[in-house]
Amino acid sequence: xxxxxxxxxxxxxxxxxxxxxxxxxxxxxxxxxxxxxxxxxxxxxxxxxxxxxxxxxxxxxxxxxxxxxxxxxxxxxxxxxxxxxxxxxxxxxxxxxxxxxxxxxxx
Amino acid sequence: xxxxxxxxxxxxxxxxxxxxxxxxxxxxxxxxxxxxxxxxxxxxxxxxxxxxxxxxxxxxxxxxxxxxxxxxxxxxxxxxxxxxxxxxxxxxxxxxxxxxxxxxxxxxxxxxxxxxxxxx
Numbered sequence: 627x628x629x630x631x632x633x634x635x636x637x638x639x640x641x642x643x644x645x646x647x648x649x650x651x652x653x654x655x656x657x658x659x660x661x662x663x664x665x666x667x668x669x670x671x672x673x674x675x676x677x678x679x680x681x682x683x684x685x686x687x688x689x690x691x692x693x694x695x696x697x698x699x700x701x702x703x704x705x706x707x708x709x710x711x712x713x714x715x716x717x718x719x720x721x722x723x724x725x726x727x728x729x730x731x732x733x
Numbered sequence: 734x735x736x737x738x739x740x741x742x743x744x745x746x747x748x749x750x751x752x753x754x755x756x757x758x759x760x761x762x763x764x765x766x767x768x769x770x771x772x773x774x775x776x777x778x779x780x781x782x783x784x785x786x787x788x789x790x791x792x793x794x795x796x797x798x799x800x801x802x803x804x805x806x807x808x809x810x811x812x813x814x815x816x817x818x819x820x821x822x823x824x825x826x827x828x829x830x831x832x833x834x835x836x837x838x839x840x841x842x843x844x845x846x847x848x849x850x851x852x853x
Contacts, residue, residue: 660839662778669828669843670770670778681833681841713778717838721794722768722780 632725649714658718742847755829766832771825
């Protein structure tokens with residue numbers, strides 16, 4: 627199974643900050659990497675697919691990069707509605723696996 | 734508007750069974766892979782199973798193989814998860830989700846979830 631490791635597990639930031647979350651795969655997954663946002667009590671929401679493609683309707687302040695084993699989600703200017711938990715997910719092979727999540731909290 | 738509505742969750746004793754349903758609307762159900770993802774209370778996301786557009790291929794996480802079966806009825810726009818021999822570790826919110834475009838492995842619409850609690 628491909629293990630996905632996210633860091634940090636949590637971070638504190640302020641509105642307007644640039645936020646970066648990293649995700650590392652235990653083996654190369656090319657660009658088969660997706661990012662989701664989840665708010666408390668809600669279902670996840672797809673932000674980025676194929677490592678760097680912005681899902682329709684997602685604000686352009688979200689961006690993704692990377693390939694192989696190392697990936698990054700960047701929020702260019704954190705907005706109040708962005709405080710949430712973010713998950714990476716590999717779509718290279720079954721079992722599909724998620725990272726442990728990164729909780730973005732208000733400083 | 735795309736909608737996915739899960740139902741069928743509840744409290745069940747260890748060893749018991751439940752059948753979850755996911756009613757889809759607002760899109761051509763038979764054109765999409767569908768998946769089940771679960772989330773234990775306070776924990777992260779875990780992929781459970783997915784099923785091809787016509788139901789001809791199904792994949793499962795090892796921890797549920799032999800106990801869970803996913804199926805679909807394209808005429809009824811419905812997805813199902815039959816869960817047998819339930820264990821305490823199966824306690825979670827269960828979400829159904831749609832594969833994005835023709836994708837089998839990333840998910841653009843999700844239901845609100847249905848809670849399964851396995852406890853004596």
